[in-house]
Amino acid sequence: MPVDLKRINGPENTVSYKLYTPSKTFKEELKCLFKSNNKRQDGRNSLEHRKMFIKTGIVSQAKGSAYLELGNTKVIVSVFDPREIPNKTDYSQKGVLYCEFKYATFSCPQRRNFQQDSEEKQNSIILKQSLEPAVCLHEFPNFQVDIYALILENDGSSLSAAVTCACVALAHASVPMYDLVTAVTMGVVDNQILMDPTLKEQQLCEVFDETDTKSDHGIIVTSFMSTHQQISQFYQTGNINLENISKSISISTDASGDIKLLIEKCIVNHVLKGANKSNEE
Amino acid sequence: MALCEAEKTFILHSVEENFRIDGRQRGDYRPMELETNIVAPSFGSARLRLANTDVLVSVKLEIDSPTLEQPKLGKIEFFVDCSANATPDFEGRGGDNLATEISNCLSSAYKSSTAFDAGKLCILKGSKCWKLYVDILLLECGGNLYDAVSLAVKAALWDTRIPLVKSVVVDGNKVDMEVSDELFDCERLDVTGAPIMVTVCKIGDQCIVDPTTAEEHCSGGSVVVAVSKSNFSTILQTGGGSLHPMTLLESLKLGQTVAQRLDSTLINTLKQINDNSTDVGFLK
Amino acid sequence: MSNKIHIGIASDRVNPSVALNQRVPKIYTPGEVITEQNELMRGHGTYEEDGCLKSSVAGLKEEVNKLISIKPLKSRYNGEIGDVVVGRITEVQQRRWKVETNSRLDSVLLLSSVNLPGGELRRRSAEDEHMMRKYLQEGDLISAEVQNVFTDGSLSLHTRSLKYGKLSQGVLIKVFPALIKRSKTRFHNLSVGASVILGNNGFIWICPTVNTEEESVGGFIQNLEYIVPIEEREIIARIRNCILALAQSKMMLFDTSILFAFEESKKYAVAELLLPEAMVDVALLTQQRLTLLENQ
Numbered sequence: 001m002p003v004d005l006k007r008i009n010g011p012e013n014t015v016s017y018k019l020y021t022p023s024k025t026f027k028e029e030l031k032c033l034f035k036s037n038n039k040r041q042d043g044r045n046s047l048e049h050r051k052m053f054i055k056t057g058i059v060s061q062a063k064g065s066a067y068l069e070l071g072n073t074k075v076i077v078s079v080f081d082p083r084e085i086p087n088k089t090d091y092s093q094k095g096v097l098y099c100e101f102k103y104a105t106f107s108c109p110q111r112r113n114f115q116q117d118s119e120e121k122q123n124s125i126i127l128k129q130s131l132e133p134a135v136c137l138h139e140f141p142n143f144q145v146d147i148y149a150l151i152l153e154n155d156g157s158s159l160s161a162a163v164t165c166a167c168v169a170l171a172h173a174s175v176p177m178y179d180l181v182t183a184v185t186m187g188v189v190d191n192q193i194l195m196d197p198t199l200k201e202q203q204l205c206e207v208f209d210e211t212d213t214k215s216d217h218g219i220i221v222t223s224f225m226s227t228h229q230q231i232s233q234f235y236q237t238g239n240i241n242l243e244n245i246s247k248s249i250s251i252s253t254d255a256s257g258d259i260k261l262l263i264e265k266c267i268v269n270h271v272l273k274g275a276n277k278s279n280e281e
Numbered sequence: 282m283a284l285c286e287a288e289k290t291f292i293l294h295s296v297e298e299n300f301r302i303d304g305r306q307r308g309d310y311r312p313m314e315l316e317t318n319i320v321a322p323s324f325g326s327a328r329l330r331l332a333n334t335d336v337l338v339s340v341k342l343e344i345d346s347p348t349l350e351q352p353k354l355g356k357i358e359f360f361v362d363c364s365a366n367a368t369p370d371f372e373g374r375g376g377d378n379l380a381t382e383i384s385n386c387l388s389s390a391y392k393s394s395t396a397f398d399a400g401k402l403c404i405l406k407g408s409k410c411w412k413l414y415v416d417i418l419l420l421e422c423g424g425n426l427y428d429a430v431s432l433a434v435k436a437a438l439w440d441t442r443i444p445l446v447k448s449v450v451v452d453g454n455k456v457d458m459e460v461s462d463e464l465f466d467c468e469r470l471d472v473t474g475a476p477i478m479v480t481v482c483k484i485g486d487q488c489i490v491d492p493t494t495a496e497e498h499c500s501g502g503s504v505v506v507a508v509s510k511s512n513f514s515t516i517l518q519t520g521g522g523s524l525h526p527m528t529l530l531e532s533l534k535l536g537q538t539v540a541q542r543l544d545s546t547l548i549n550t551l552k553q554i555n556d557n558s559t560d561v562g563f564l565k
Numbered sequence: 566m567s568n569k570i571h572i573g574i575a576s577d578r579v580n581p582s583v584a585l586n587q588r589v590p591k592i593y594t595p596g597e598v599i600t601e602q603n604e605l606m607r608g609h610g611t612y613e614e615d616g617c618l619k620s621s622v623a624g625l626k627e628e629v630n631k632l633i634s635i636k637p638l639k640s641r642y643n644g645e646i647g648d649v650v651v652g653r654i655t656e657v658q659q660r661r662w663k664v665e666t667n668s669r670l671d672s673v674l675l676l677s678s679v680n681l682p683g684g685e686l687r688r689r690s691a692e693d694e695h696m697m698r699k700y701l702q703e704g705d706l707i708s709a710e711v712q713n714v715f716t717d718g719s720l721s722l723h724t725r726s727l728k729y730g731k732l733s734q735g736v737l738i739k740v741f742p743a744l745i746k747r748s749k750t751r752f753h754n755l756s757v758g759a760s761v762i763l764g765n766n767g768f769i770w771i772c773p774t775v776n777t778e779e780e781s782v783g784g785f786i787q788n789l790e791y792i793v794p795i796e797e798r799e800i801i802a803r804i805r806n807c808i809l810a811l812a813q814s815k816m817m818l819f820d821t822s823i824l825f826a827f828e829e830s831k832k833y834a835v836a837e838l839l840l841p842e843a844m845v846d847v848a849l850l851t852q853q854r855l856t857l858l859e860n861q
Contacts, residue, residue, distance in 0.1 A: 019349050122385040133523035206392075207351075216512065218393070230523035234504070236516035239393040242537060245513060249526050283653070283704035291734040294792050302736050304802040304835025312840050316575030328575070432572075543570055550572040
């Protein structure tokens, strides 16, 4: 990767001190996943979503923006006015979405680079594909809408938080859409399905102990348009059998419906507030 | 290439009737052609031709040190090169997006240790491991890239021979090792679990595999499914468009059965290839 | 399940050539001296240097009286007046359509050279200009005749006959233009139950048999509701695969060769015709029948 000379990069070859603290084995970590009363470390059931907080209009200069908190995961998404597609010669009938997904350098336990790494690039593509089917692209031919998602703090499920937040930001920017997109992350580890995993849980789902090859593990991110009952993006990684996947699909589509009610309320509130303000003037 | 409405209708009906424009059924593949051990300087290589799609994969080995987070694992990295030989669209940075998408999908599919055991590539825990560079070159693009690439990668990994490490000497902080230089002193990789990717394409209300370019134009959305043995190692929706949950499940089922068939066919073919078969390469 | 997946091994590859110990004509390469006589005329694919006539492309020599030209083996389509072509609309412009016909430059179809619905001879009004996209839009396929060849080599087409016009449901395949045998008729209603248009430009259109009376509307109608029955679909798919097999073995395409290939292919299922071995087999058998026919 080329080094950006204009920025002061951190010293090379440094590692987190965490590597030198006594670490638990995979089995021990797995045991810590649930407390004695069958609840997760933060007191949730396995299929319970974390509490969510959404606010619109965070970035005053953007056309639309939204801020979302999911437990400790914090995301800001801003949407900018449509502009002509840069570096394009031929006319395109449909508009284009440009998405950028970025972790803030300090958002993860390990410091991130300023430049997008491959995980962030992959997430940008997923974010774009999640939103594309929902946006009425034919209404702004030859134009591009820029969507920037910044993760301020990553405590798991950051991609699905970014998708939901981007949808609210698009609505706030009054970009025409067919439906609201909401996303849910599911983690699978040791044949257990966990909804909305925290970073700790997510890492357990991703890293896998080779001593036990039978059980499933992995991450599933589902973006769902609940009015039209359409899945706009489905991303899975790890090693999961069909049964667990189909279970996860139905669980996450239901959960998406619940989240949708929440963000609908947020958008309605925002519009009402705007209406009151203009009445006062 | 654009298609007119009548052509699209013809394709749509043909998929519904389960008799596609070239006579295949919905779950059928076009015939493929495979050759392994085609690039001399690499440790393993394969070339796969599926209709007009032509993929060349080569595997290079180098010694690296494992990451501190996972000291027991070797490394595998995928690089996709969309050569402008394939189509002029790839000229300059034109193919970059496609290349990132394919390589990300591959690394995600090979990440799970049940799909590909990177622990075997470790030489000495925490200090020395093999790193596999899997270079994928798209020579020609005729649609259905994911499937062709994953088959070629699996064949190239099958063909890969890792030199035997004779001895490892640890002297304080210095690690010294001796690797065999003999031609036949090597071991093969275990790739039985290596994932096979299948692109399931939704046309009308039906799902098909191995779409031709014309069929890709009629598709309302597709899913790339990477299947390792019988489990899914990666699923990714591509090509815009959205799917109903039921359709998604159906396409996953179709993708799973087809991938398993494809996998067993590939393994059978690979077993048939014997070492002293004549080289074909790009001639003939 | 019937659907087997076929992965062949490269060393078992079959040779698609069906030239049965036939004499291979002399092939000239660029820069090669064709003749040193000066009294001959310089045609396409040749140039003069040092008093010699040299070839500028790789191909076969063609001699017409004193005109010498080299015809390249593989080239884009060189249009001639009167040729029937199949093309795809790429752009709608002022009073003209741009048509992709596998030619070096895009061909044009003028609004004045099409039959508009409602009368063969009438003035083209401004309204017609606005309606152009209604008649033909980007992506549509047409059959047309070459009306004129401009000096730069681009073609002007016309569809002023009832047999030309917009194409409806069917399959398009592309082959080298050189493989299409020149003949008077380009529209073939094959007795096996499908119609084939062998465009001189190498575009071949296969569709269900059409009744000529029904189609006399001027050719801007596409019937999208009509579902082609499975039997006809099978015939169309078989013809498609046969033509591809013949084209792969570089055999000339005309109604008899297609019919022969169709008959010889009967022992294979349609999908099996995608296998390289089956393709060569069909091509070989067709070649044999054609030589028998010639010798009679």
